[in-house]
Amino acid sequence: MTPRKKLEGLVAATVTPMTPDGRINLSVIHQYVDYLVSEQNVKNIFVNGTTGEGLSLSIQERKQLAEEWMCQGKDKLDHVIIHVGALSLLESQELARHAAAIGASGIAVIAPSFFKPTNKDELLGFLQKVASEAPTVPFYYYHIPAMTGVKIRVEELLDGIREQIPTFQGVKFSDTDLLDLAQCINKKEREQFVFLYGVDEQLLSALAIGANGAVGSTYNYLGRKTNLMLQAFAKPDLALARKYQVQYFCYPHREQTFFLLYLPWGVLCVVLSPVPSDIPVKVNCFQLQPPAFYS
Numbered sequence: 034m035t036p037r038k039k040l041e042g043l044v045a046a047t048v049t050p051m052t053p054d055g056r057i058n059l060s061v062i063h064q065y066v067d068y069l070v071s072e073q074n075v076k077n078i079f080v081n082g083t084t085g086e087g088l089s090l091s092i093q094e095r096k097q098l099a100e101e102w103m104c105q106g107k108d109k110l111d112h113v114i115i116h117v118g119a120l121s122l123l124e125s126q127e128l129a130r131h132a133a134a135i136g137a138s139g140i141a142v143i144a145p146s147f148f149k150p151t152n153k154d155e156l157l158g159f160l161q162k163v164a165s166e167a168p169t170v171p172f173y174y175y176h177i178p179a180m181t182g183v184k185i186r187v188e189e190l191l192d193g194i195r196e197q198i199p200t201f202q203g204v205k206f207s208d209t210d211l212l213d214l215a216q217c218i219n220k221k222e223r224e225q226f227v228f229l230y231g232v233d234e235q236l237l238s239a240l241a242i243g244a245n246g247a248v249g250s251t252y253n254y255l256g257r258k259t260n261l262m263l264q265a266f267a268k269p270d271l272a273l274a275r276k277y278q279v280q281y282f283c284y285p286h287r288e289q290t291f292f293l294l295y296l297p298w299g300v301l302c303v304v305l306s307p308v309p310s311d312i313p314v315k316v317n318c319f320q321l322q323p324p325a326f327y328s
């Protein structure tokens with residue numbers, strides 16, 4: 034892993050592979066890493082987040098997954114960000130210490146979502162207590178109000194955040210409120226922070242207001258295509274970038290079917306997207322353990 038390289042571009046929010054009897058399946062993670070790097074050109078991952086269903090896993094499972102992703106990503110991935118948020122502060126702190134011990138390139142924390150912080154100071158207090166357990170690890174706030182119900186504006190949260198959290202590095206911004214994101218980015222003193230956008234369907238809009246990159250589920254299987262959009266945006270060829278965004282992300286993702294098939298030789302991940310017939314990608318599959326007869 035290349036340590037401390039600035040985090041930008043695409044970050045795949047990884048799915049957690051499971052066995053048919055509901056246990057985590059660590060054995061396919063090395064192939065998952067190879068798939069992301071070679072097939073999707075994605076070298077950053079976000080582990081145990083929403084897509085990985087981290088909050089539905091036990092602490093032990095989350096640690097084992099983090100260790101395996103770190104181990105298999107060594108010398109292949111640039112960044113492994115571990116989500117360590119939890120309802121329990123003590124558990125979140127334990128996960129933060131663990132992520133630091135295994136050398137994670139960053140940690141991220143969502144707001145507690147049952148007994149919710151009601152203002153900026155409560156939220157900041159929680160984040161600070163977790164971040165301080167990993168004092169050398171870059172820290173990201175994971176803003177996903179649709180899931181947590183915590184709607185404190187990030188723009189407000191960021192005021193003076195480095196004084197409370199010296200490791201604060203940026204935000205994984207999974208919300209459609211682009212005004213909030215723009216206001217975060219447009220403060221001069223925040224230029225050094227990283228803003229990673231998390232609503233894949235409208236990434237281009239976030240790039241236009243200065244997002245550094247993106248974390249999302251679709252980069253598991255549309256990473257290569259989204260990289261083309263990033264290249265078109267950087268050129269800049271906005272017409273082409275818009276074409277990519279519209280073609281691959283404007284269809285109702287909530288209707289998207291994403292499932293894992295458990296076959297004798299391993300796990301097949303199938304993604305069905307309701308896209309028009311003139312677009313070639315309708316079904317995306319990746320084999321976490323490809324059978325010999327397929328190659």
Ligand SMILES: CC(=O)N[C@@H]([C@@H](O)[C@H](O)[C@H](O)CO)[C@@H](O)CC(=O)C(=O)O
Pocket residue numbers: 046047079081082083084085180207231232233234248249250251286287
């Ligand atoms: C609510 C949700 O799952 N949002 C996804 C998006 O990538 C989302 O799947 C995508 O925009 C398709 O709707 C990410 O923001 C979540 C994420 O990055 C994570 O797994 O932590």
